[in-house]
Amino acid sequence: MLDFLSRRLAAALVTLVLATVVVFAVVEVLPGDPALVMLGTDARPDTLAALRARYGFDQPLVVRYVQWIGGLLTFDLGSSHAYGTSVAKLIGDRLLVTLPLGALALSWAVLVAIPLGVFAAWKHGRPGDWGVMGFTQIGISVPNFWFGIVLVLLFAVTWQFFPAGGFPGWRQDPVKSLHSLVLPALSLSLGEIAILTRVTRSSMLDTLREDYVRTARAKGAPERTVLFRHALRNALVPVTTVAGLIAGFLIAGAVIIESVFRLPGIGQLVYDSINNRDLVVIKNVVVLFTILVLSVNLLVDVAYAVLDPRPRVAT
Incomplete structure (x- = not known):
């Protein structure tokens, strides 16, 4: 190990x-x-x-x-000529918005996609499977920023359940701050939910054809036990890998979503820095994105090794 x-x-x-x-x-x-x-x-x-x-x-x-x-x-990243403050402070303040946004979006993706994928595999070739696959096709086709605008029109303008944009700050009001991240996280996670659902469905279909699954069914094991205890764990191996890649996409996708919802996160910082030609900030933020993606991939490798011990010896 x-x-x-x-x-x-x-x-x-x-x-x-x-x-x-x-x-x-x-x-x-x-x-x-x-x-x-x-x-x-x-x-x-x-x-x-x-x-x-x-x-x-x-x-x-x-x-x-x-x-x-x-x-x-040494975390001495220099100072921004556009903001007149240290780059480390700028990035640190913006991470307090982007990281919770990405974590919330990834949580939406995992909590929605895995049950949908399992359900679609269980109902393979039937209306339930067709409905899930139709949803995933829409999720892949619709740009997340357009979906975010639709969410704002429905839940912020028409029904006024959530704010249309802005971020009050964790110190000022943690509850309202979390509330303001719900719509951005939903819009950011739409495409990832569709991708992860398809991967889960495909992996579950392969696993459900294995001999040990047929044996469990032949012994009279309940279908829920067959699906979630016997099949899902092995099916999660490729799903975990894709989830790690999705985490990187969520960080990059935050650039557009934060602009749509006026969130003061890393994405908005990159957008403003490009407009202000603040190369010092851009350079350090790109490296930060790289570190975050590599860290997530390393965690995925650890999870992969726990779920399937074969790579420890084979690679």
Whole structure:
């Protein structure tokens, strides 16, 4: 088990290092003056020179890269020229919105998709299965931002059950803050629910054809026991892998959803930073996204090893 996890951790670290090199190259090495990009073509030469000196753009590439990596390791991410504050504080404040939003959306996806997938496999080839598959087709086809607008029109404008947007803050009102994340989480999770339902259904259909499932039924085991005790655990192996990938998609998808619902999260920070040409913030946020996705994938590998011990020996 430790050997299996150590190999996965080493692979994640190599991926992270390569990601930092790519991000650094895109932001600071490719043709173009980063200071000119940040301030625009109308900036005065002395202002450009001051910005280059402030962010170290006038230093050699290797020095700049090492300084940036050192800052990442010590949580000194520099300061934003658009917000006038430290990038670490900006990201920390925005994570308090994005992480609960992603966790809530992933919870919706898992709690809805797995029972739907099991039900569709149980009713394979019958109206119940067709209804679930029709729902998943709609979920895959409908953009989540459009679904979010529909939710706002129904539940915020027409029935006024939820706020249309905004975020009061966890310190000001935790209940209203959680309340304001319900509609964004629902809209963010729609496509992922559809994908995870299809994967669960397919995996359950394969598992239900196994000999041990037929044996359990032949011994008179109740259908609920066959489905949830015998078949579901083995069917969860590929479902867990896909759920880990979905967690990464949810983080990326938050960029659009947070803009629709005016949530002050990481997605909105990226959107504003692109408009403000705040390259320092963009560079560090991309690396943060990479770290979050790699961490989720590592947790998925651990769960995969617990559900199916064969990969510990085979890989």
